[in-house]
Amino acid sequence: MTEHILTKYHPAFTNQSRYLMLMGGAGSGKSFFAAQKILYRMKEETGHRFVVVRKVARTIRNSVYQQLKDVIYFHGWQDEFKFSESRLEIECLKNGNTLITTGVDDPEKLKSLAQPTGMWVEEATELSARDFRQLDLRLRGETETYLQIICTFNPISKKNFVYQQFYAREPINTFKLITVHSDNTKVGAAFGEMLAEMKELDPEYYKIYALAEWGENSNAIIYDYKIISRIPENVTETLYGLDFGYNNPCAMVRVAYYEKDIYLEEAFYKRRLTTPAMIDLMDRLEISKTDNIYADSASPEKIKEIQQAGYHVKGAEKSVFSGIGKVKEYRIHVVQNSVNVLNELDNYTWKTDAEGNLLDDPVKDNDHACDAIRYAIYSHLGKRKPTIYGHSG
Ligand SMILES: Nc1ncnc2c1ncn2[C@@H]1O[C@H](COP(=O)(O)OP(=O)(O)O)[C@@H](O)[C@H]1O
Ligand SMILES: [Mg+2]
Structure with missing residues (x-):
């Protein structure tokens, strides 16, 4: 399995901290890795109910759900999983492990989450501190292995709760990884060139999406x-x-x-x-x-x-x-x-x-x-x- 995981992510693959913070620029392989880790755990461990979350429910089908499917097909695991396209859920056939998806804007579904044993919060900076706390409180299921929340995000602003909670101070039970597009050996040079051009055109964008450094002012509509x-x-x-x-x-x-x-x-x-x-x-x-x-x-x-x-x-x-x-x-x-x-x-x-x-x-x-x-x-x-x-x- 590890031969298919980008080298930079190897420590994150085995890490068992409660909070796995995957911060990065654009195209650095964060989402692909998060999907790999969760699906691998679904195959190899038992008793899991994973929840994959984004702020807005209607964005899930074309983003995280699609990414999970892509990773399953990439590894040739399609016969081991069952997709429920209407509910946007995935089940691992051999052990009954489940993965459901939900938006934070779907409180009914959130309330009905039965003792999750792992989460992936995609674009975590879209959430408010309160949204995140609600999810965090729910992650208390019984498990033979470990409970982990993976957060994937771009460092859009120091005003964001992700910065305040995990980067402005030394958080407990947390493993942090910072990646940039060049850590992703699977994307071509053209992508790096596109980002390089942003350096002059929009330095704030470049800082966040190319260098993976925290942006300063989230509110400014930067017309450089x-x-x-x-x-x-x-x-x-x-x-x-x-x-x-x-x-x-x-x-x-x-x-x-x-x-x-x-x-x-x-x-x-x-x-x-x-x-x-x-x-x-x-x-x-x-x-x-x-x-x-x-x-x-x-x-x-x-x-x-x-x-x-x-x-x-x-x-x-x-x-x-x-x-x-x-x-x-x-x-x-x-x-x-x-x-x-x-x-x-x-x-x-x-x-x-x-x-x-x-x-x-x-x-x-x-x-x-x-x-x-x-x-x-x-x-x-x-x-x-x-x-x-x-x-x-
Ligand atoms: N381990 C990998 N093996 C093959 N392709 C990968 C791998 N990691 C990333 N990629 C490719 O790189 C692209 C960008 O990765 P992605 O996870 O979407 O980046 P990010 O979420 O950091 O913006 C993906 O669409 C995928 O095609
Ligand atoms: Mg992504």
């Missing part, structure tokens, strides 16, 4: 940028993003792009602008009447008024989460005197819920220029692919 003196001459195209406001600022940002580079410059950022006053300002700033302007589609009447003044303005594609993902695919450059744009970029953060978990929505405070930028980029470039951004592992 360089400051430049002016937009270069040779850009492919210039666009504008426009976010309306009255008591809030009305923000217009010039967005030029060339391949993977985006250049941003504040056109204006002003409170208490009526639509005629805004048109007047656009005229004075000599905003092009042929370049595309993408404006907040929630105000069609304002868009119409600006169109009637001769501008090529249209309603923007507003999907926030996908839009932000799109912007992050580019290298961003900001012209130095765009003070409001710079200020917003530095303070742009995700909302969190009461427990401090990240939501898919930015804090709506100070995001007018950020919205304008996203409108232009996502509406105009949303379907193009400069992308090298593969998330998570």
